[in-house]
Structure formats: C-alpha cells, structure tokens
Amino acid sequence: ACAPDSGASSSQLAPSRTLTVFAASSLTEALVEVKSAFEESHPDVRISLQFAGTPTLRLQIEEGAQADLFLSADESNMSALRNSGLAEGTPAVLVTNGLVVIASKAGPVRALPDLARPGLRLALALSSVPVGHYSRTALAALGQDPSLAPDFERRVLANVVTEEPNVRQVVGKVRLGDIDAAFVYRSDLAATGPDVRAILIPAEYNVVATYLVAVMERAREPELARQLLGFLQGDRAQSIFQRYGFGAFPS
Amino acid sequence: MKPLPLTPWSLLGNAPAILYLLFIGIPFVALFLRAIALGGLGESLSDPLVLRSLLLSLVTSLISMGIVVIGGTPLAYALARSRFLGHRLVDALVELPLVLPPVVAGLAMLMAFGRQSPLGRAMEEVGIVLPFTTAAVVFSQIFVSAPFYIRAARLGFQAVDATYEDLSRTLGRSPWDTFRRISLPLALPSLLGGLALAWARALSEFGATLMFAGNFPGVTQTMPLAILSALESDLSNALALAVILTIVSVALLGAIAFLSARRERIGL
Amino acid sequence: MKPLPLTPWSLLGNAPAILYLLFIGIPFVALFLRAIALGGLGESLSDPLVLRSLLLSLVTSLISMGIVVIGGTPLAYALARSRFLGHRLVDALVELPLVLPPVVAGLAMLMAFGRQSPLGRAMEEVGIVLPFTTAAVVFSQIFVSAPFYIRAARLGFQAVDATYEDLSRTLGRSPWDTFRRISLPLALPSLLGGLALAWARALSEFGATLMFAGNFPGVTQTMPLAILSALESDLSNALALAVILTIVSVALLGAIAFLSARRERIGL
Amino acid sequence: MNQGWIQHRLGNLDLQVRWEAAPSEILVLFGPSGAGKTTILRAIAGLLQPQAGHIEVGGRPVFDSAQRLSLPPERRRVGYVPQSYALFPHLTVRQNVAYGLTGLPQREVEERVASLLTVFGLTGLAERSPRNLSGGEAQRTALARALAPQPQLLLLDEPFAALDAELRRALRRELRTHVAERQAPTILVTHDREEAIALGHSLIVLDRGRQVAEGPPLSLLTRPSTATVARLFGIENVYRLRVLARHPREGTMEAAPESKDLRLVLPLGDAPEGSWLTAGVPATEVLVASQEPQGLSAQNLLPGVTAVIEESPPHIRVTLDCGVPVVALVTPRAVERLGLAVGQRAWAVIKASSFSLLAE
Amino acid sequence: MNQGWIQHRLGNLDLQVRWEAAPSEILVLFGPSGAGKTTILRAIAGLLQPQAGHIEVGGRPVFDSAQRLSLPPERRRVGYVPQSYALFPHLTVRQNVAYGLTGLPQREVEERVASLLTVFGLTGLAERSPRNLSGGEAQRTALARALAPQPQLLLLDEPFAALDAELRRALRRELRTHVAERQAPTILVTHDREEAIALGHSLIVLDRGRQVAEGPPLSLLTRPSTATVARLFGIENVYRLRVLARHPREGTMEAAPESKDLRLVLPLGDAPEGSWLTAGVPATEVLVASQEPQGLSAQNLLPGVTAVIEESPPHIRVTLDCGVPVVALVTPRAVERLGLAVGQRAWAVIKASSFSLLAE
Ligand SMILES: Nc1ncnc2c1ncn2[C@@H]1O[C@H](COP(=O)(O)OP(=O)(O)OP(=O)(O)O)[C@@H](O)[C@H]1O
Ligand SMILES: Nc1ncnc2c1ncn2[C@@H]1O[C@H](COP(=O)(O)OP(=O)(O)OP(=O)(O)O)[C@@H](O)[C@H]1O
Numbered sequence A: 001a002c003a004p005d006s007g008a009s010s011s012q013l014a015p016s017r018t019l020t021v022f023a024a025s026s027l028t029e030a031l032v033e034v035k036s037a038f039e040e041s042h043p044d045v046r047i048s049l050q051f052a053g054t055p056t057l058r059l060q061i062e063e064g065a066q067a068d069l070f071l072s073a074d075e076s077n078m079s080a081l082r083n084s085g086l087a088e089g090t091p092a093v094l095v096t097n098g099l100v101v102i103a104s105k106a107g108p109v110r111a112l113p114d115l116a117r118p119g120l121r122l123a124l125a126l127s128s129v130p131v132g133h134y135s136r137t138a139l140a141a142l143g144q145d146p147s148l149a150p151d152f153e154r155r156v157l158a159n160v161v162t163e164e165p166n167v168r169q170v171v172g173k174v175r176l177g178d179i180d181a182a183f184v185y186r187s188d189l190a191a192t193g194p195d196v197r198a199i200l201i202p203a204e205y206n207v208v209a210t211y212l213v214a215v216m217e218r219a220r221e222p223e224l225a226r227q228l229l230g231f232l233q234g235d236r237a238q239s240i241f242q243r244y245g246f247g248a249f250p251s
Numbered sequence B, C: 001m002k003p004l005p006l007t008p009w010s011l012l013g014n015a016p017a018i019l020y021l022l023f024i025g026i027p028f029v030a031l032f033l034r035a036i037a038l039g040g041l042g043e044s045l046s047d048p049l050v051l052r053s054l055l056l057s058l059v060t061s062l063i064s065m066g067i068v069v070i071g072g073t074p075l076a077y078a079l080a081r082s083r084f085l086g087h088r089l090v091d092a093l094v095e096l097p098l099v100l101p102p103v104v105a106g107l108a109m110l111m112a113f114g115r116q117s118p119l120g121r122a123m124e125e126v127g128i129v130l131p132f133t134t135a136a137v138v139f140s141q142i143f144v145s146a147p148f149y150i151r152a153a154r155l156g157f158q159a160v161d162a163t164y165e166d167l168s169r170t171l172g173r174s175p176w177d178t179f180r181r182i183s184l185p186l187a188l189p190s191l192l193g194g195l196a197l198a199w200a201r202a203l204s205e206f207g208a209t210l211m212f213a214g215n216f217p218g219v220t221q222t223m224p225l226a227i228l229s230a231l232e233s234d235l236s237n238a239l240a241l242a243v244i245l246t247i248v249s250v251a252l253l254g255a256i257a258f259l260s261a262r263r264e265r266i267g268l
Numbered sequence D, E: 001m002n003q004g005w006i007q008h009r010l011g012n013l014d015l016q017v018r019w020e021a022a023p024s025e026i027l028v029l030f031g032p033s034g035a036g037k038t039t040i041l042r043a044i045a046g047l048l049q050p051q052a053g054h055i056e057v058g059g060r061p062v063f064d065s066a067q068r069l070s071l072p073p074e075r076r077r078v079g080y081v082p083q084s085y086a087l088f089p090h091l092t093v094r095q096n097v098a099y100g101l102t103g104l105p106q107r108e109v110e111e112r113v114a115s116l117l118t119v120f121g122l123t124g125l126a127e128r129s130p131r132n133l134s135g136g137e138a139q140r141t142a143l144a145r146a147l148a149p150q151p152q153l154l155l156l157d158e159p160f161a162a163l164d165a166e167l168r169r170a171l172r173r174e175l176r177t178h179v180a181e182r183q184a185p186t187i188l189v190t191h192d193r194e195e196a197i198a199l200g201h202s203l204i205v206l207d208r209g210r211q212v213a214e215g216p217p218l219s220l221l222t223r224p225s226t227a228t229v230a231r232l233f234g235i236e237n238v239y240r241l242r243v244l245a246r247h248p249r250e251g252t253m254e255a256a257p258e259s260k261d262l263r264l265v266l267p268l269g270d271a272p273e274g275s276w277l278t279a280g281v282p283a284t285e286v287l288v289a290s291q292e293p294q295g296l297s298a299q300n301l302l303p304g305v306t307a308v309i310e311e312s313p314p315h316i317r318v319t320l321d322c323g324v325p326v327v328a329l330v331t332p333r334a335v336e337r338l339g340l341a342v343g344q345r346a347w348a349v350i351k352a353s354s355f356s357l358l359a360e
C-alpha cells in the first residue's frame, strides 16, 4: 500500500501526538519504512506523511498547509521557504541521490550510446522539478564524453517525447514499456521491478542530488519534529535510506 | 403502443455505438486484464487503508451530492423558470469551474480559503480551517461536480411544459407543491442523469483534492488519491484499486440508472 | 405571454444561487487577484510557448468535440429511441469513463493502445502509433468528455415528443430528414448544453493526457499541462496561464450559450 | 357574484370584455376561432395578467390592475379545463383527478374520486396513463379533475368538443346539476351554437376581441341584433336591402336588394323610405315549393331555381337562386315528396314576420 | 382503391375493422369516444403496427401481416391530421405548412403554401409560432400542413372539432372540393352525426372496436339496423317490445313494453307473436299535442305528462312520460302556441310508419 499505518503492535497505545511530514515523492518507500521505525520507538507518536513533487509541497506550505517537517529533493525550494520565513533555522542535509538510466527490457536500449538512436521514445522530468534539472545537467556532461557521439546530447533530446512533472510517472511509463528509457534517481530503482534494466552513469558525469530537511516555522510539535529530524539523520534511518539506493548524508 | 421499428436508425445508431463501445471498452478490458494478471486484488481488498479510502470516497461524495442536490436543484429551477436579477450572470458562472484544470481549481480554492487570504484568516480566527481537512475534500468535489448536475437539472426543468405547472396552480396547489409534485417528477430523468454525471465526476476527482485537501490517509486520501499514490510505487496495487473504484462506481451509477429506468417504465 | 411572477421561487432560487455564486466566485476572484498581483500576464501572453499550448488546446479540443458530436449524436439518439441489441449495456458503459480518475483512464488507454498490448503492437506494425502523439491528446479528451455530451444529448432526445417524429414521417420525410429537421432542433438546447459541458471538460483535461500523451511542448502540451508544468516552478506564470485559459474557455462557452439563447428566443 | 372586465392586447388581438355570472348560472362565451375566448379564461384563472381589468370570483376581487392586486392561481378557487386538457403525464387518471383534493382525509378523497370516475365513465381507466387515452377519455379526465376540488367558479374551454352526442348530452346534464347543486357558476367557452343555447343561462358573443352581443341565449338567437351575431348564429340568409315603401297600416314595408328585380316584404321598422337596412331570416323559416304556391298567407313568394341540395342532418339544406341566394332547411321527406332536384324551378316561401331587421 | 382490414388488441380494446374507400370518396369513421377510431388512422398512417391486417393505399399494399410487409409512414403517401394537431413547435405556421413539400422548386413551394394559408384563413398568422395560436387556428394549420403534399389518402381525426360553425362549413366545402379535384379519398373520424352525414359518401359505425354498421350515411340514418347504431345516431326513442298481435292486412302489428299498460302500433315485421323486438323512432318524428287529438290519421296517440322541456336548438326537446319516456323535438313556436309546461297533460302522436324495427 501507499502509506501503511503503524503496525498492529503499537495500536493498543492510543497515539496522542501527530507529526505531519511533507516529503518529496522520491522518498516514498524509504520514508514509509523509516516512519514505522520511528513510531515503534515512540508509541505515542503518529506520523502523517504527505508525498508530492517538491514544488507542490512548497506551494502548499506557502498557502498555509500545516507541516512539521519538510523533506525537499533540492535546495532551491527549501531556500525559498527559508527566505519567506517558513522554515526554521538552517536546513539540514538528509541524504544524497544520483541519477541512473532505466530502460525497458523489451526495448532496444542496452547501453548509454543507444539513447541517441533515432526513433526512440525517451522521457525526462520537467526541467523545473529537481530530477529534470539534474537529468539535463548529467546529459550535458555526458555530451562531453568522447566515447559517445559528438552530438549525443542533441540527439538524445530529440528522442524525448514527454516531460513529466513527477519522476515516479517516468518510472511507471518505462515499466509499462511505452517509454524506452529515461533518467531517474538511483533510489527509484527500488520501485522498478523486473521489466526494467538499469544503466549506470559514470560517476564523473553523474550529479549529486542533495535532499534537505527542515522543521517548519508553523510546526505544531516543533520539539517532536526536531526529534524526528535527529532520527532521520541517525544510523537506523540512514541504513534504511541506503537500502533504497540513497547515499549517506555527508556528515 | 408498439413503437416503430426505426431500422435505418438502429443500424446507423449501432455503428457509432459499437465504435464508442470499443473505444471505451478496450481500455477497461486492458485495465481489468492487467490487474488480474498482476494479482493483488484480494490483497488490496483486505487492506484496511484501502477500505478507509473507499469509505472516505463514498462518504465525502455522498455529502457532496447531498449538498449539490439540495443547493443545485432550486438554483437550476430558478435558472430554468424565473428571470431574477443577475440571471444571465449566474447562468454563465455555473459552468466556470469546469474550465479550470482541477489542480488549478484546487490552487484557486487554496488561495481563496487558505491562510494567505483575508477570508481564510478570518475563518481561522473563528476556528474554521478548511485546507487539508475532510471538509476540503467535499469542497473540492462540489466545486468540480456541481456544474454537471446544475446544467442537466436546468435543461430538465426547461423541458417541462409550463402548462402543467399553470394547471397545478389552478387546482389549488402552491408553487412549492407544484414544484414537488409536477416539475420535479417530470424533470426527474434529467436530474438523475445529471446526478450520475456529477457523482461519477466527484468519485474520480483528485486534482483539486490533492491541491486543496492534500493526501492524508484516513482524512483526505480518497480512492483516486490512493490510486495515484499507489501508482508512484506499486502498479499492481494501483490497478487493483482502480478496479475496485470502477466496480463500486458502476454499482452506484447502476442504482441511479435503475431508478430512472423505473420512472420511465411507469410512464415518464 | 407574460409569465407568472414566481416570487417565492425567485427568492428561494436566489439563496442557493447567491451561495453558489460566492462559492465558485471567490476562488476565481482569488485566482485573478493573485495573478494580477504577481504580474506576468503580459509576459505570458507574448510567450510563444504559451501561444502554442493555447493553440494546441483549442485545436485538439475542437477536433475532439467534432468527433464527439459526430459520433455521439447518433449514439445518443439511438439510446433515446431504439431498443437495439445491447442497449442497456451501452447505456451503462457510456458513463464508465467518468468513474476512472483521469490519470487511471490515461493509464488504461496506455495499456490498451500502448506497445505492451497486442492491439498497440498490431497498430504499430501498420504504422499507427498513438501514445505520446497529438492524436493521443485527442483520444484522452474524447475519453473523458464524451460521456457528458452523450448523456445530455440522450436526455434531450428523450424529451422530444415522438408524436412530432411520427408526424414528420407521415408528411413524407425520411427518418434522416425527420432527425435533422425535427428531433435535432427540438433537442438542440440539450445538445448545446452537453457540448458546453464536454468542451469545458476537454479544455481542462490533463490527467489522462499526461499519462497517455505525455507532456511535450508543441506536440502534447496543452494549456492545462502547461499550467501544471509552470506550477512546478513559477507560480506567477502558472496563474497567468490559468487566467488565460479561463478567459478563452469562458469566451467559447459564452458563444455556445449565446447560440442556445438565440434558439430559445425564436421559440424553443 | 362573479364578474369583471379586462382589456388586453395580444398579437393582433385587442381584447375588451366585461362579464357577470350569477351563482348557479352558466355564462357562455361564444365566438369564432381566434375571438379571444381562451384568453379570457386564462386571465380569470390567473395564468395571464391582463393589461387592465378587475376580476371578482365569488364576490372576492382576485385581480385589479388599478390596485395592483393579482392573486396567484391557487388562491382564486377556480377550476380550469384548458382546450388542450394538459393532463399530468406522470400521473394516472385517478391521480390526475385526485390532484386538486388537498387537505381532505384519504378516505374522502378516494370516495370523491371514485364517484367522479363513475360519473365521467372513467372507472375502467383509473390506472391508465394519460398517454394511452383516447381524445374523449382525456377530455373527460380533464373535466373530472377540474370539478374535483369543487371550485367556486368553473372555467371550461370547449369541454365537450371531443365527445360523441350521447356522452355530450350526459355530461351536459351532469354539469347543469353540478352548477345548480353547488351554486357554483361556470364560464363555458364554445363555438357550438347548440351547446351555447342548451347550456347557457346567459351568453356573451365575442368577435375579434369585442363583445358584440350579450343576453339570454334564446332571445339572442331569435332576435339577433347585428349582422355579425346573425352570421355567427347561423341566420343563413342576410340581405342588404333598400326600403322602397312603408305600409304602416299593414305593419310591413317593402325593400329590395340593389339592382335586383325582387321585392321583399318585411315587418315594419324605423328605417325611412330610400334608406338601407340589413334583414335576415333563418333557413329553418324558409319553405320550399315545387309548384307555384296558391292561396298561402305568406307574403314573400320568390320564384327561383334549385341551385344546391346538400345534407345538413337532420335536414336537407336547399339553396335556391332567386336573384339572391335563399337557403332553406327542409326535411328529407319533403325533398322526396316534392321531388326536388338541382336545376328545377322552385319557390321560396317566407312569412314577412320571419324576417329580422338587423340594425346596422 | 383504398381498402384494408386490421385486427389489433390495445388495452381493453379489441379492434376489428374492414374498410374500403373509392377515389374521390370520403369515408367516415363514426363512433363514440374510445371506439378505436384514432387507432385505425394510426395503423393506416403506419404509426402503429396492427397485429394482423392488410392495408392498401391507392391500390398499393402498404401493410400486410401475412407477407410481413410494412412500409414506413413516409412511403405510404398519406396525410394525417392527428386529434392533438402536433404542430412542430420550433417552426412557424408557414414552415409547418411547407414542411411536407419536398423536392419542389422554392417558388412553387411558396405559392402552394400561400394559397393554402389563404384557404385556411391563416395568412395573418404565417410567421406565428404554434404556441401562440388559438385552438381553432392550430387545427387549421394542422389541416393545411396535411393537405400541402397532396397525399393519396387523407386521414383526418376530428379535423373540425375546434372550429366555429362558419369556418367548419367553409372548410368542409374546401375538403369536398379537394377530394373531388384530386381524386384523393379521405378517411374522416368524427363523433358528430351532422358532420358524418354532411361529408361522408360512406360511413362505418364503430363501437368498442367493432364495426356495427356501414353504408351510405343517409340510409344508415333513416334505417338504422341495430339498437347501438340507432342510439349513436340519435334515434332518441328506442323500446324493447313484445309482439302482441300481427295485422298483415293493414301492414301493422301491435307491441307493448313489459309490464306497461301501453300498446304501440308498428309497421309489420317478421317477428312472430309473443317474440321480443326493438323498435325506435327519432324525436323529430314525434308530435306533441296539448289536447286530446281528434280525427288524426296517426295510429299512436299516447297520453302522458310533460316531464322535461329543454332547449336543443333550433328545436325544443320535450320529454313526455307516457309510461315509457317519449322524446319529441318541436319548434319553439309550437311550444309557445301550445303553452307547454312541465307537469301538464300532453299526448305523443307517432305515425306507425315512423317506427323503425331494429333487428336485435
Ligand atoms: N401569445 C400570443 N401571441 C400573439 N397572439 C396570440 C397569442 N396567444 C393568442 N394569440 C392570438 O389571440 C387571438 C385569440 O386567441 P384565443 O386563444 O383567446 O382564441 P379563442 O377564442 O380561444 O379561439 P379558438 O376557438 O380557436 O380556440 C388569436 O387570434 C390568437 O392568434
Ligand atoms: N396505448 C394504449 N394502451 C391501452 N389502451 C389504449 C391505448 N391507446 C388507446 N387505448 C384505448 O383504446 C381505445 C380506443 O382508442 P382510440 O384513441 O382509438 O379511440 P377513439 O375512437 O379515437 O376515441 P375518441 O373519440 O375519444 O378520440 C380507448 O378505449 C383507449 O383507452
């Protein structure tokens, strides 16, 4: 399911406090597990998760949504919130992420150079959402790779048929086989399944996406939120994140 | 009386009917086949979260439809019959919500009733907070679905011959009696038709809801939002939920269709 | 004749009218005020990408409506008049697309016409590719909007007294002539009403389109998708686009309303 | 008292009428198609606001343009049977009839409806939808529906037009009884002369919105005072004549149509010699003779030729060409006996006193 | 030739009828409300599929249940004026009339429509919407619309019911001319005896779905052969009598109603002594005397009491109670002269030959 409730074991104790967490949708699976872990150790706390694209979450917070903690997939949206005084203190780094190319197993893409073959159907995320921005950066970097065709970047972009506002939709379309290949987060590999092959991007051309976390100014439970923030940065949570393909936060 | 066998029309009517059937039937068949192939239907059905979403969808859409019918029916009747001040204006405004992509509609509601707006702040001061509550789900559903009901009801009332209403009045019945016993039953097929459209729309609503009410399980996560969430992680679960929603909605619409068919049989 | 002044009703009708007006009016006012406050309207209007989206929206919705009207009208008439094989089934199926959240509808279409399906592969072999093309935009719009038109048209045709059609036949007019000169004009208010609903729905469609057609400027990025894309980065731009879409849609709906008002004046 | 007057313009109709109907009286509105009869009923029922007027039902003003008074239809206590019946299509015959019966215990409603259904011969059709009624059945249902709430004033728009002679007679009797018993007056619209005279206690003759005559029906019929009324009432022979000579001692005068070699003897009137007048005689008062009549007291013996013979049950209508056309209504037996045939010579026999002088 | 037969069940109606109408003939369907008249027209027009039957229009079969033939209405070339007019509400009067004129040059259409509008007195209303017509105006529009395409067979359902006497007469003339000129026969539904006889070349009398009589109207009227027809045609006095004595030499027989001290002299028939028969006499053939009549040739002099006096223009209907009720139609003048009043003694005078023996 999408956001499983705290397990049956903890439900005897009526949770008295609720934390609302707004999180970028790429964190979905990992965060659901982290939530269970936290609730296990804090039986009186219930975490309510709200996943969406980072810009949407920011917009909702700006328009008055009540959130205790905000997990952003990039820096710019977080700093916008900080600038408008909605985020408390300096945002902390949560995890890092990288990009990977995924390709439909039934499709013709087996390696990076295949991306430039004419007639392919590729998907990118919108340049305005973090992953879309990162994808274009990585693509531009790959264009410098001498082992690839000289106009690699142009030819790949010519194969793009859709710019998705959400990275999860990109994954879905590749899974369905209607899109041959796409740039997604490394952490998304956890949600791909067997129909999809992963093609790694050499580290020198890859990007490092940094996820930030901050307690919100209007938090109802600021103290608890700070506790959760600490928990997120702790070993237990970080190991869960790593299992889902995220990099450790550089402490 | 035995109706004329409209043979040429039945045939001509059949061609688009078959095409349309295929066009909408195939995706549904694909959806169902894939959902079955991927499995997970039984699992989803026993998931308490799914049941909560389903319940939330049913309850909120029921409330929305109640409000739409109670508020929309007199409005539609007024639009059909009387020429009150601003009649033209309201008539044009009724359909306005349809032209906004639901996400933008949700955004507009957020900007109207959210904390950033004077209205939202005033409401907050008296303790009313709309955004990200179950009430916001209802608001979103009403916003996007009411026009369907009101428009259909208005056309239905307009098609009722005013002679019947006149005659009811000469028989000593008040305008209210006349409305209830003449106009309403005569327009009922249109009202039910509009209600079916509006209900279907409300049940499938997610854009405005996501923006204005958010996506919190048990509070604002309706079935469409649950499907959307599942879609981002677990296709088989998403498809299972979509199948469940379809079946439940079809049952509801079937009930409405049954009601209007019964009315037709007794001679409407 | 001077109609009766239905005073109690005008009043009772006014209360929901005013409430509804407020309820849908306030978000629109908020939207417009915010768009103006943030500026960017002029800028967006001169952005060639915006104009391309607008044009794409208009062209695709026009094509969709053409197909919906051409295919849906005889289907609605057949549903209203004849009892052909599978009549009940089609009747129930007509509204089915409404119950799917548009995103799921798009997913279903992708699974039906995409590369993974036998049908999609067969089509691809003869050179027809639907997903991620402008045709897919049209398909998505038809899928989500046709039910509104068909249902309204069906109710409209049902309200036409069959006596008129019978009489037209005795006057030597073929079923087609009868349809064109009697049934169609008599049902026209309902047809136009349904068309307005369907058009508004098609213009605001983005869920199915995003899923089935993708979001590519100039090819599949309609106005709602442009708004959605802008929403992810630049609120002022998104609001400006929403305002533009609203104004254009209102102009279209106004034209339809004007047409039906004219028909009413000449005595329908 | 039920009375009133209205003034209303509608299309090319300029309606001006004043009426008065005592309790237990049937007032007949009589006039040709388009005279404005339906419009008057609609105004009284409250379904149309006349531009000016004053309307009282049962002594109570229900409309007054000067006082800006206009009671809604449901408070006027009138029963209205429109020309098109307007039966509620979603209700059965029984439910239609019961519709106006509010505020009564269920049992009483059922009894009243049952008795009305019996009176109107609708018992077997009680559960029928109005769609499946014949024209006459629909008309009877509409009548029963209007009578059910026992209105203070009954407005009937050609209520018997779709009924056969027998039913018509039975329902006329029913209507008369109803009016007499309930002291509830009725305004009845008809274009049927027989009906007007059979049912009406008083009569208003309308033509193109104007009230051209009023009074008790029989006196209007036998002494029609204008050419319009005469024509409307079927005084088939109307002539424009010039007075040639006055014979005050015999109580007669002689007159002739323009440029026709023909003299008619009329009852003496006021018109001076040389003036023009209009005189009429009903076809029933004209006798036909196949041989030149001898020793008859009748003063007008007009020779002519039989031009048309047509049936007009229970009579035969014979038109003679005597210089002017003369229409006579004779019995079939007489036609047979006289051996009348088209083209034959024949005489029209008219008593001077049979002529009416129509003031013009 | 236009002919056919149909059999059809509808509700409690069991319709069985056979008809035949020669070119330039008007066939009248006559019968009480609910007899099935409208149903027959709808079947001929093709708007209803009878359960069994064979229908020919202009010699061409358009329906045959055995051959499973059923032409659609538009190929039957019939013109139909339904009882409810059914004018197209979205078209003007002119457009309604022009509706059936297809495949003609525009100018001809305009001319034909203009001439029809003139004939039907609709010229001033050409651009009106049917909503704003009076009942009679609507009926005329429906007639003009049906006539416009010059159908091979005209089906008229009470086409003059909403018209005043003058218009009715004028339009009847128009219809006769049309039928004669165009050799196009007409089937006309009416419940109006006068209309049936004035217009019909032949007549079918229907009662509850059954054809109870047929033939030329006048002979049906004067020699009605069954009690039903007699009643329908207004032979007001119908008695069930037992034959007491036969007087073959005088050509008469004596008969009496059950348990009534009353003897009637009838024309001689086949019924043996002691058997029952039904005899009828039209009210027009009954004379009324206020004193015991002396030296009259009439064989039935029935003493009685005046029970009812009512107007029935142009006559007065007097009902005497002579043991059995006897209805007489007399002139107003006679009532005046005889000083007739309710409750007075009076005699009914009936010639033996006036009685019709109604086979039962
Ligand atoms: N809404 C209207 N607009 C214009 N003219 C109208 C309207 N309604 C009625 N009329 C005209 O007013 C006149 C009187 O109409 P009304 O219905 O009162 O006639 P009527 O006496 O009942 O005739 P009929 O016996 O044919 O029913 C008619 O000439 C009709 O055409
Ligand atoms: N659809 C129906 N279902 C059941 N009964 C019907 C239906 N239509 C007509 N009838 C019945 O059939 C009978 C004949 O109807 P029809 O309309 O032919 O009568 P009609 O002779 O035209 O009478 P009228 O002079 O009153 O118009 C009526 O008793 C009517 O109630």
Ligand SMILES: [Mg+2]
Binding pocket: D037, D038, D039, D083, D157, E134, E135, E136
């Ligand atoms: Mg009228």
Ligand SMILES: [Mg+2]
Binding pocket: D134, D135, D136, E037, E038, E039, E083, E157
């Ligand atoms: Mg009939």
